[in-house]
Structures are given as C-alpha cells and as structure tokens.
Amino acid sequence: MTLGSTLTPLTSTVWWAHTSDAADRLLRLLDGTERARNDRFRHQADRDRHLLGRAMARLALARLAQCPPEEVTFDLVCRSCEEKARAGADPGEREPHGKPVPSGPAGGWEVSVSHSGExxxxxxxxxxxxxxxxxxxxAARDLDGLVGYTLADAERSVWDALPPSERTAAFFGYWARKEALLKATGLGLSGGLRRVAVSPPHAEARLVSWSGGGGPEAAWLTDLDRGADYRAALAVLTDRPVRTVVRTHGDTVALLRS
Ligand SMILES: CC(C)(COP(=O)(O)OP(=O)(O)OC[C@H]1O[C@@H](n2cnc3c(N)ncnc32)[C@H](O)[C@@H]1OP(=O)(O)O)[C@@H](O)C(=O)NCCC(=O)NCCS
Ligand SMILES: [Zn+2]
Structure with a gap:
C-alpha cells in the first residue's frame, strides 16, 4: 500500500488574545489602511479587538517567515465580491475588505482572525x-429569526428537538462551525450560512454538505474550547490530517511583547 504525500499531517496553530492584552504600543504594527480603519471604530472594545487580531497575525507570521513584523503584508480577498463580479454584477463601491491573505515574506502562509466578547x-x-x-x-433577542437565517433544514430539525436550555449554546456552536468554513473559503457570511450544513452539536465537528456550489473540495473541521460562555471552531481546507496546536495565553502575551 502506498501512502501518498497527501497524508502528511498539516499543523494549524491557534493563538488566543484577551482584550486586556491590547496596548497602544501595538498600533505601530498596523499599516496605514488598518490604522485608519482602527481609528474609525467608535467603541474602544472594537478598536482593541481589531488591533489584537492584526498585531497577533503580523507577529506570528513574522516569526514563521523570519522577517520584521512590519514587512508582513496582507492582500484582502473577498470571494463573495469576486463571485458577484464574475457573474457580471457590480459589487458596489466598497472599501477594501475580505480575508487577509499574507503576502510579501509571509506569502504561502494562511491566516484567519475572529473576535467576540473578550x-x-x-x-x-x-x-x-x-x-x-x-x-x-x-441571549439573542430574536433567536428564532436568527435560527431561520442560519440553520439548514436538517440542522433546524436537530435544533428544534433540543431541550430549550441547550438551544442558545447549540445555536452559537452551529454558527461558529459554519462561519469557520465560510471564512476558510473567503466567502464570509455573504456566502450564506444556510448553504453550509455541519454535524449536530453533540457530534464531532465535520462538514456534512455544501449546497449551491462554491464549496471546498475537502474540509477538516474541529471545535475549539474557550469555556462555557463561548463557542469556537477551526476549519482547514485540506484532505490531509490536521494537527492543532493551541498556544497558551502566556505564549500570546509573550508574542505581543516581542
Ligand atoms: C467579516 C465576516 C467574515 C464576519 O465577521 P464577524 O462575524 O463580524 O467577525 P469575526 O470576528 O468572526 O471575523 C472578522 C475577521 O474576518 C476576516 N474577514 C473579513 N472578511 C472575510 C472573508 N470574506 N472571509 C474570511 N475572513 C474574512 C477579517 O480578518 C476580520 O477581522 P478584522 O475586521 O478585524 O480585520 C464577514 O463575512 C461579514 O460579516 N460580512 C458581513 C457582510 C458584508 O459586509 N458583506 C459585504 C462584503 S461582501
Ligand atoms: Zn465582499
């Protein structure tokens, strides 16, 4: 039997920052466009979350690419807008947005950032x-409405059968798994959460189906643990086995000070 190179495991590293890690000295790591965006947030909490995401990404990539963090650059790729443009529709005048794809010395690496609460x-x-x-x-004000917008039919049946006390957390669990997949593809939420169906909350995370085209050829999915108040998920678009390395919060603090 030949085991092809496709079975070589791939490593995905996960870094968690807490909003209390935000510090003004990190602002030097943002480029001009990021700095302008950061300035436009009205709430300090949004500024901190955005700053930490970009700063962590630059510092982690600089280590991997062995270059100064200032040399790490990102191209912003929104596959939803690309699809619209290909279909002849005008995606409209928008500021650059989308998935940050590392370029320059960190080209070839892939990243994704997410923030919620702390x-x-x-x-x-x-x-x-x-x-x-x-x-x-x-607690969502209109949980039923959100569920209608988010869950595919099969997911909805499972969710409806859950005890009411489990429904809120289960909803966010579904959301995190589905959005991790949509973010991996670069489609983002505009890709349509109902297009993507994942396994039920109590089952191991996996992509079940992708309707309407545009889905990945292969996808690996797992939940990440951030305690009872959060749900989190990681998707990697590969057919290779994936090893997840979750860095400690202490590692992140040291990274942000480096
Ligand atoms: C950004 C998006 C992925 C979800 O955002 P969210 O749930 O509010 O936020 P998260 O914290 O999980 O993720 C935000 C990060 O995703 C990244 N991101 C943005 N667009 C992305 C995309 N299309 N694919 C993957 N990642 C994306 C960015 O790094 C962003 O972080 P930043 O704003 O600090 O730079 C996006 O799909 C979204 O909400 N879009 C709203 C619809 C929209 O604006 N459509 C118009 C453009 S098509
Ligand atoms: Zn877009």
Whole structure:
C-alpha cells in the first residue's frame, strides 16, 4: 500500500488574545489602511479587538517567515465580491475588505482572525486555507429569526428537538462551525450560512454538505474550547490530517511583547 504525500499531517496553530492584552504600543504594527480603519471604530472594545487580531497575525507570521513584523503584508480577498463580479454584477463601491491573505515574506502562509466578547483568535497554517470563528454565547433577542437565517433544514430539525436550555449554546456552536468554513473559503457570511450544513452539536465537528456550489473540495473541521460562555471552531481546507496546536495565553502575551 502506498501512502501518498497527501497524508502528511498539516499543523494549524491557534493563538488566543484577551482584550486586556491590547496596548497602544501595538498600533505601530498596523499599516496605514488598518490604522485608519482602527481609528474609525467608535467603541474602544472594537478598536482593541481589531488591533489584537492584526498585531497577533503580523507577529506570528513574522516569526514563521523570519522577517520584521512590519514587512508582513496582507492582500484582502473577498470571494463573495469576486463571485458577484464574475457573474457580471457590480459589487458596489466598497472599501477594501475580505480575508487577509499574507503576502510579501509571509506569502504561502494562511491566516484567519475572529473576535467576540473578550477574546480574539488567530489561526495559522501553511499551504491550506484556514478559517476560525469565535462567538460569545449570549441571549439573542430574536433567536428564532436568527435560527431561520442560519440553520439548514436538517440542522433546524436537530435544533428544534433540543431541550430549550441547550438551544442558545447549540445555536452559537452551529454558527461558529459554519462561519469557520465560510471564512476558510473567503466567502464570509455573504456566502450564506444556510448553504453550509455541519454535524449536530453533540457530534464531532465535520462538514456534512455544501449546497449551491462554491464549496471546498475537502474540509477538516474541529471545535475549539474557550469555556462555557463561548463557542469556537477551526476549519482547514485540506484532505490531509490536521494537527492543532493551541498556544497558551502566556505564549500570546509573550508574542505581543516581542
Ligand atoms: C467579516 C465576516 C467574515 C464576519 O465577521 P464577524 O462575524 O463580524 O467577525 P469575526 O470576528 O468572526 O471575523 C472578522 C475577521 O474576518 C476576516 N474577514 C473579513 N472578511 C472575510 C472573508 N470574506 N472571509 C474570511 N475572513 C474574512 C477579517 O480578518 C476580520 O477581522 P478584522 O475586521 O478585524 O480585520 C464577514 O463575512 C461579514 O460579516 N460580512 C458581513 C457582510 C458584508 O459586509 N458583506 C459585504 C462584503 S461582501
Ligand atoms: Zn465582499
């Protein structure tokens, strides 16, 4: 039997920053466009989360590419807008947005960033697209409406059968798994959460189906643990086995001070 190189494991590294790690000295790591965006947030908490995501990404990539963090650059890729443009539709005048794809010395690495509540998460992998999502479990004013917008029919049946006390957390669990996949592809939420169906909350995370085209050829999915108040998931678009390395918060603090 020949085991092809496709079975060589791929490593995805996950870094978690807490909003209390935000510090003004990190602002020097943002480029001009990021700095302008950061200035435009009205709430300090949004500024901190955005700053930590970009700073962590630059510092982690600089280590991997062995270059100064200032030399790490990102191209922003929104596959939803690319699809619209290919179909002849005008995606409209928008500021640059989308998935940050490392370029320059860090080209070839892939990253994804997500933030919710007190946590910011970064996932990094080499040679395969990654998507990460964290969601704070919070009482939604219109949970039924959100469920209708988010869950595919099969997911909805499972969710409806859950005891009411489990429904809120289960909803955010579904959301995190689905959005991690959509972010890995670069489609983002505009890709349509209902297009993507994942396994039920109590089952191991995996992509079940992708309707309407545009899905990945292969996808690996796992939940990440951020305690009872959060749900988080990591997707890697590969057919290779994936090893996840979750760095400690102490590692992140040291990274942000480096
Ligand atoms: C950004 C998006 C992925 C979800 O955002 P969210 O749930 O609010 O936020 P998260 O914290 O999980 O993720 C935000 C990060 O995703 C990344 N991101 C943005 N667009 C992305 C995309 N298309 N694919 C993958 N990642 C994306 C960015 O790094 C962003 O972090 P930053 O804003 O600090 O730089 C996006 O799909 C979204 O909400 N879009 C709203 C619809 C929209 O604006 N559409 C118009 C453009 S098509
Ligand atoms: Zn777009």
């Amino acid at each position: 946590w910011v998460v970064l996932a990094v992998a080499e040679g395969a697209p990654v998507g990460v999502d964290v969601e704070r479990v919070s």
